[in-house]
Amino acid sequence: MRSFLYMALFFLKGVVRKWKTLILLFAVPLILMGGSAYIAAKAFTDKERLDPFKAAIVDQDETFQTGYVIKQLTDNEELTRVVKPVVTTEANARKLLKENKIAGMAILPENFSQTIMNGENVPLTVIGNENKPLQAYLFRQVMESAADYTSAAQSGINTVYDFMLQADLSNEVRKTEYKKDVLSFSLHALGRNEVFEETEEGSLFLENILSYYGISIFTLLLMVWAYQILLFMRGQITSGIRTRLLLYKMSAWRLSLSEWLAASVFLIPLLAAGVYALKAGHIWDGERLLETGAGTILILLIFTALFGFISSIFTSDRLFQVVSTVFISTGCVLGGHFIPSFYLPAWLEPYSLFSINTYTLDLAYSLFSGGNTDFSPLLFLLCALIALIGMGAILREKRLEARG
Known part of the structure; x- marks a missing residue:
């Protein structure tokens, strides 16, 4: 346990030492997505629409x-x-x-x-x-x-x-x-004498389109930032450092889990800033603070666990980047970040059930819109990903030992 916490602290120190690089790394997607959100908001005002x-x-x-x-x-x-x-x-x-x-x-x-x-x-x-x-x-x-x-x-x-x-x-x-x-x-x-019964149909997309895209961009930013911080941390562990750690009995699964934990801890302040931005933008009313905080942290842990699992499988940085980009791209499409899943073509819509983004975005929207929330599917997914991180790390080290 002591060595596990030591490695998590080692990763965090390495991140803090290169804070200028990280600011640039995290600012680029924030500017791009924030700009897109601003354009979308202007496009949906009455004067700009038509x-x-x-x-x-x-x-x-x-x-x-x-x-x-x-x-x-x-x-x-x-x-x-x-x-x-x-x-x-x-x-x-x-x-x-x-x-x-x-x-x-x-x-x-x-x-x-x-x-x-x-x-x-x-x-x-x-x-x-x-x-x-x-x-x-x-x-x-x-x-x-x-x-x-x-x-x-x-x-x-x-x-x-x-x-x-x-x-x-x-x-x-x-x-x-x-x-x-x-x-x-x-x-x-004309239906003005109440001869017709009016029924409001709740919809993830139609209730408030600006709130939907605000929450969608916030969730997507967490995913992109989780990928970026784990990519950055991979550079902290050179082959020489990894060899010395293994000689000191630092197991592969502890190394990978400490990397995942450090990435999650580092991203929590950014998560808090995003939640505050949703509150300032009147997308979230500020209610159910504990439940919302727990839910958003769960989403963050899932994204970091996903890329932690990918990182534990691939030794090559290029393969890690390619596979992670595929996950992010398919998640954007199937998860409903840009086009809600029920607007997808009929042949593509069923595949949205296989995207982590679908469940994380549904949970985020439920949290910030005051709907009913169910953490159990994502908690199960988180446990599965943590287990996969450990197994992936062990398999990777066995392959390296076989080559050596």
Whole structure:
């Protein structure tokens, strides 16, 4: 035990002596990933996401009903973030379209309201701007949605109107009730009178995309830093030092485990800084401090154990770097750091279950978002990796002895 702690202290002293090199080593991935996070955050702000575009609406019917439909389009806050409707004449709309000032135009024809009363589905005329294909497509989708809710309301309105005809009500009463029905059924079709049950579906990705990527980058940084510190520590033990250690009865598995422990201890301050950054960025609310601290340390231990295991198997630095790079690259893709695993192609998604990153990222998101956490799978994985570190070190030393 004493020799084990001595070697861990030896590694830590070697790291501290070359602190300038380490600052550069750890700063590069931090700058790259931090820059990526900043760009992503800017990309998802309202102003940067999509500039609102103009589209013309021509009302040739000019009735209460068409005016109501247009009012719904022009007063909808969510809609006007994307589309700025301009109510104008057909001639002016065609002029604006020709001058490339609008993305499209929609024409509500004459007798449009009357056709709704008679149960006829008269399509709107929608003309898109070929010079703005994306905006034209979005405008078409908006108008199709408006037509859908109009059709939904139409069935209810026609039913009530038919009952009024059968009851032989006066024309004045029918017109008054008809206007009320247009408002009432349209609101129901829009789901504003709580006729639909609203259910929120929790999703690792959709709940908060910026929080997701903040936690994802933090977890990935721990992985990259674990690789870098173990690569750095490999350079501390030359073949001469290793030979002398073995002569002094320093077993291979103790040497590898002390290397893993030293790497984990060294990275804990960086882990604490990352947790503080998540708190400062309002990604984490600061609750469940002990549970969050234990979970993040567990993630750190797993990553250092993974690269410790790879380091104990390969004597060549080049092979260690190549295999570690493969693990990091596949972990980024399959683990969901850049693209959530449920967005992967169907043939690739099942392979995410074989990536350590999948489980560590799930645990990190549960910790920082206040969800239920289960440490048992990762604790089992950690124990397995520690055992593999020891076995890998013993096998490597036996190969070296056989060669000698």
